[in-house]
Amino acid sequence: MSKRSAVKNKAKERDSSGVNPRQPCPCGSGKRYKACHGSAGGVVDVPVARPFEGLAYECELVALREFVPSGTATLKVKGDREVVLATVLPMAAAGLVRADDVPFLGLQVQTRSNDISRDLARALEWLLDAKAGDVLPVVSPETDAGAEPVRLQDLVEVDAELAVEVHADFGWWLPEGSEPSGEVALSLERANQAIMPTERIGPAAYWVDAGEKAHLRWVRPEPEEQLLAAMARLHARGELVLGEGSRYAGSFRAHGLLVPVWDLDPEKHAREWTTAAEELGARLEAALATLDGEPLTGEERRARDGLLGRQITIR
Template identity: 75%
Template sequence: MAKRSAVKSKKTTDGINPRQACPCGSGKRYKACHGLTGGPVEVPVGRPFEGLAGECELIALREFVPSATAPLALSVNTDRAVTLSTVLPMAAAALVRADGSAFVGLQVQTRSSDVGRDLARALRWALDAKPGDVLSVVGPETEDGERERLQDLLDVKAELNPTLHSDFSWWLPEDEEPTGEVALSLERANQAIMPTERIGPAAYWVDAGDRAHLRWVRPEPEEQLLFALARLHAKGELGLGEGSRYAGSFRAHGLLVPVWDLDREQHAREWTTQAEELGARLDEALASLEKTPLTSDERRARDGLISRQVTIR
């Protein structure tokens, strides 16, 4: 028994138990992740978009909106307009068209522990690149590399107003036909797209095939939002009406994203009013928390909601 205990408590030179979850957030044990590769452990930045008025929209566009674009309000001096995109051809990090218009992609492989910093580096590249250039990936950062974050390059008070697209035809100018790898990438992307509509700020209706969902990125601190959701749940007011039910929530980049199952026979726009009414009930419940603590029924409801949480980032 003594020998077995010694093995369990053995730690690496980093002071990390090999059997514990890797601090990088991969979900793997340390010994099967950074402990195996011998690489340094970089703990991901919890809220890479914190401080930006468009934080919730950025998370939605990165995590589950398939095809969308949004103009960026830059805080740096430049004559070049830059468009934020969910996905670019070949999952590029950024590109500049022949006409000089620039695009930066959100759904790309990250190369550091800070998604916001990687995006800022792609944006800085797009501001300086020549027409026709493509940045496939954001390269590895050196010790004396650029430390800018997205918050350093954008107007932090500017809201993000995305335009959703039914396919990825916007990848190319109107008079240009896709060829080669771009054509194949475009075909694959269009085949995989799930119909999605924005029915409110950071609130998206998604048709997942067998059912539809409402995925709503909320700006409130997780504990506070859970308390408000529990208060509504205990009162039977957490749904959006007939044909809906609260499914659970997931964490993404430091914020909570509640999810509702919806009757997919109803059009997305038929849920807009119900979503607005639910938002009003949530605001009222959040305000009531300052004066009234949770009751025993509401605490039980909160525990049930917590059991249906997952983390994806």
């Protein structure tokens, strides 16, 4: 066979999705692509930029998924049911029912598709039928309860409040009075050792003690272009800070939202930044309200360009 023919044959091995049919399917099912999403009638898994869009607590979910080490919140499920939403579970399980029959849904898990909302829905459907002691290590398309895939937004009360509780350790993994043993004990010990002290000081705003520095990480709901313009307006006036001992460090994108980060004086307690964060939030809201009628000045545009240079994307 000529080299040209070999190249042509290899090109034919890939379909329009760019995936080699002989390779494992990107959805994580464990099957070859040609026997899964690459089969006739298969569905190509398109990445979802904002998997939690439409939920009133979208920003909190991004924070719990990406950087809050130990946190829980009661998730209201349609049909007047509740499960405990958790940052991370023992062995990074997707779901488990504790010995006292309390169901937990894990956020910080290995994803098996390009839509975290769909993975969470798969785990949630499993949880609703699980019994005390059951554990779901991972989710995959085979976890689907029905023929039609669902997303988290289809199963939960989208307008409900999400009261997040941040914990100093992972003792909540176990029922009160229980003693860990075996792999759970090892996992609990390692998880507790890795925790960075974290406190919630406002809606989707979290103070984190990283040792030499402390940070404020704040997941914002606004469209990125509008938020950057408002931040640039404040930055040009020297108002994009939380007062003495703080400076704007940059921002990162996570699940379609922008997360600005400030460096803070680690000697101050988290509560000492609460009022400053509220005042900064009010300044941001006021700046956002001016954008329609007042285009950015030259100085503000330069400030925006500087802010753009301090961005990264993690999801």
